[in-house]
Amino acid sequence: MKNYLLTEEQIIALFNAAAEHYELYVPVNSENGQVFCWEKTARLDKMVPSNIQPTASIKKFFFPNSEPMFGFKKEKQEIELYQAAASVPRLVLGVHSCDLGSIKVLEALFKDTVDDELFREKRQNTVLVGISCSAKDWACFCSQLEINSRFSQDGDLFITPREEKYILSVTSAKGEDYVNKYLENGETVAGFTPANDLGEEETFTLDFPKIKEVMDSGFELPVWEKFARKCINCGICTFLCPTCHCFDVFDEARRERGARFRCYDSCMFPEFTRMAGGYNPRSAKAARLRQRYLHKYKYFVDNFNLIACSGCGRCIRHCPVNVDVRQNLNILQHSGSEGEDD
Amino acid sequence: MPLAEIIAGKCQDCQYQEMDNYDELLPYPQKIGLTAKGENVLTAYEKLEFEKRWPEWARHFENCIQCFACRKVCPMCYCTECIASKNEPRLIPQSVGGKQNTVWQITRIMHLAGRCIDCGECERVCPAKLPLRRLTLKMRQIVNDYYKYVPGLDPRQDLFWSSYSKKDPEYLIFKPEEK
Numbered sequence: 333m334k335n336y337l338l339t340e341e342q343i344i345a346l347f348n349a350a351a352e353h354y355e356l357y358v359p360v361n362s363e364n365g366q367v368f369c370w371e372k373t374a375r376l377d378k379m380v381p382s383n384i385q386p387t388a389s390i391k392k393f394f395f396p397n398s399e400p401m402f403g404f405k406k407e408k409q410e411i412e413l414y415q416a417a418a419s420v421p422r423l424v425l426g427v428h429s430c431d432l433g434s435i436k437v438l439e440a441l442f443k444d445t446v447d448d449e450l451f452r453e454k455r456q457n458t459v460l461v462g463i464s465c466s467a468k469d470w471a472c473f474c475s476q477l478e479i480n481s482r483f484s485q486d487g488d489l490f491i492t493p494r495e496e497k498y499i500l501s502v503t504s505a506k507g508e509d510y511v512n513k514y515l516e517n518g519e520t521v522a523g524f525t526p527a528n529d530l531g532e533e534e535t536f537t538l539d540f541p542k543i544k545e546v547m548d549s550g551f552e553l554p555v556w557e558k559f560a561r562k563c564i565n566c567g568i569c570t571f572l573c574p575t576c577h578c579f580d581v582f583d584e585a586r587r588e589r590g591a592r593f594r595c596y597d598s599c600m601f602p603e604f605t606r607m608a609g610g611y612n613p614r615s616a617k618a619a620r621l622r623q624r625y626l627h628k629y630k631y632f633v634d635n636f637n638l639i640a641c642s643g644c645g646r647c648i649r650h651c652p653v654n655v656d657v658r659q660n661l662n663i664l665q666h667s668g669s670e671g672e673d674d
Numbered sequence: 675m676p677l678a679e680i681i682a683g684k685c686q687d688c689q690y691q692e693m694d695n696y697d698e699l700l701p702y703p704q705k706i707g708l709t710a711k712g713e714n715v716l717t718a719y720e721k722l723e724f725e726k727r728w729p730e731w732a733r734h735f736e737n738c739i740q741c742f743a744c745r746k747v748c749p750m751c752y753c754t755e756c757i758a759s760k761n762e763p764r765l766i767p768q769s770v771g772g773k774q775n776t777v778w779q780i781t782r783i784m785h786l787a788g789r790c791i792d793c794g795e796c797e798r799v800c801p802a803k804l805p806l807r808r809l810t811l812k813m814r815q816i817v818n819d820y821y822k823y824v825p826g827l828d829p830r831q832d833l834f835w836s837s838y839s840k841k842d843p844e845y846l847i848f849k850p851e852e853k
Contacts, residue, residue, distance in 0.1 A: 368803070369737070398769040400769075567739075567740075571801075593769045596739075596770075601759075
């Protein structure tokens with residue numbers, strides 16, 4: 333892994349040098365102090381802050397809220413299919429370790445299991461520049477998932493601020509290509525040790541193998557009902573989650589032309605599993621919440637040996653009714669041995 | 675800790691702290707000191723020039739992710755099947771984008787005219803921070819101006835949607851006659 337020591341001017345120049353060929357995305361503060369998503373900018377004027385985690389997660393760049401898969405049109409009696417949108421090279425700045433860590437979950441599915449063209453093109457075309465996180469908040473729990481908030485090798489480049497300067501670590505072949513192409517007179521540093529995780533004020537430790545064990549035989553546990561009591565079945569947790577990836581495919585057409593879309597669907601919605609005949613195998617709220625938890629911490633581990641969670645805390649921070657996955661997992665990990673407490 | 679510091683912003687300009695349609699009334703631990711904002715959310719917004727309003731809304735609607743938290747949390751969204759979840763025919767586009775989201779949001783707000791009780795929950799839960807209360811307050815204002823009806827205020831009053839009077843103005847259907 334190569335590391336460069338760059339001044340602020342140098343690092344800004346590095347990203348602006350590619351502005352002609354890349355769309356540049358940065359997390360910026362909007363007027364109400366909220367950062368909903370990375371926003372496109374023509375040029376970088378100053379370095380992005382390290383304390384911003386946008387509300388919408390990084391998956392938007394590879395697996396957007398809704399995207400056209402292909403277009404179709406009918407002329408006379410001929411039906412023609414055509415590519416709906418070409419992906420453009422993008423550079424996303426200021427991505428935290430939690431978001432970077434989530435990408436391998438999406439890749440396990442969209443790249444390794446099926447070769448999903450839409451995902452692959454976008455991922456290949458995007459350079460992800462991580463930044464060392466400087467502000468964990470009350471909802472963060474990435475340390476519990478062994479993600480180092482201060483350093484990550486899951487992206488393409490990674491920035492660690494150091495005394496008015498920046499250390500730029502090259503963490504992938506794509507990142508290396510980028511640096512070779514656009515960096516002028518970079519001074520490399522030897523012996524850079526990445527910073528350790530910030531740590532969290534944890535009141536309990538989540539033992540994921542134990543949780544999986546409880547889940548293996550815990551399909552009928554009464555706690556699911558308890559967890560779901562306050563859930564209102566909106567889609568916030570699933571739509572903001574960087575690893576949730578369920579989608580729906582449908583056609584939208586007007587007159588003689590249209591497109592086939594793929595857009596997020598949520599296991600929290602009752603319509604998600606409703607069959608054409610009207611029967612719904614997951615009609616109960618508790619069954620839907622259980623599905624989400626089992627999918628993340630059990631099924632995905634069974635299938636891919638990965639936990640489909642990166643501890644970004646969005647589902648906790650933005651839940652309208654304070655459903656806290658950490659607390660629920662904690663109850664689960666103790667429910668096997670100590671029995672029920674209500 | 676003073677109550678004003680922990681209660682939601684929307685409660686700080688609540689106009690209806692004392693209602694009379696209760697069975698039991700618990701004594702307030704503290705009175706909420708009104709910040710006298712009243713309808714400031716709306717009046718402040720209405721100072722914005724007309725031409726500047728639409729671009730602002732377009733930007734907000736762009737951010738909507740159609741998670742339907744506004745619908746799920748709303749005490750007055752009580753349809754057993756929402757129009758946005760209907761498949762055949764699909765009236766609200768399922769794809770997400772500025773235009774499609776606008777259709778959804780405007781449909782929901784219009785449907786709540788005369789029903790919205792201004793609890794402000796839709797605005798509170800919105801992960802994209804859409805200022806929905808501006809729209810719902812405006813609907814309340816229109817309904818009150820034209821029909822002298824404030825949803826939820828007087829349970830003895832005939833419901834807005836299920837009552838008809840010959841005196842009802844028809845501005846919303848016909849253009850007002852020019853004098």
